[in-house]
Amino acid sequence: MQLIIQRHPPYSGQAASESLDIALGFAVMDQDCALLFVDDGVWQLLREQAPETQKNLAKHFAALPMYGIEQSYCERESLAARGIIEDALIDGITVLDRAAVNALIARACGVFAL
Numbered sequence: 001m002q003l004i005i006q007r008h009p010p011y012s013g014q015a016a017s018e019s020l021d022i023a024l025g026f027a028v029m030d031q032d033c034a035l036l037f038v039d040d041g042v043w044q045l046l047r048e049q050a051p052e053t054q055k056n057l058a059k060h061f062a063a064l065p066m067y068g069i070e071q072s073y074c075e076r077e078s079l080a081a082r083g084i085i086e087d088a089l090i091d092g093i094t095v096l097d098r099a100a101v102n103a104l105i106a107r108a109c110g111v112f113a114l
Contacts, residue, residue, distance in 0.1 A: 001032040003108035006041035027067040034071035045089045
C-alpha cells in the first residue's frame with residue numbers, strides 16, 4: 001500500500017491538491033493507495049467548507065471511492081489538538097489513535113509526506 005500523508009491545511013498552497021493528484025495517479029496504475037491526514041491536514045476533512053477562490057476539497061474526497069481509493073484516515077490527537085469533533089468530518093474517514101497511525105505507516109510500502 002502506498003500511503004500519502006497530508007499535513008497542510010486546505011487552501012494554503014498546492015499540497016492538498018497535489019496529494020489528490022498523486023492518489024489518483026496511483027489509482028490509475030491499480031496501486032493500493034491510502035490517505036492519512038495529520039496535524040493541520042485534518043482541516044481538509046471538515047464537512048462544511050466554503051472556499052472563495054478554490055474548489056471545495058471535501059467534494060473531491062467524496063469522489064475518491066469511485067477511483068478505488070477507499071482508505072482515508074486521520075489522527076485522533078490531531079483532531080483533539082484543534083478542537084475538531086469527529087462528527088464534523090466528511091463521510092468515509094477512519095479516525096485512528098497515534099499508535100494505530102504509527103502501525104499504518106510501518107505497514108506502508110511507500111510513504112509520501114506533503
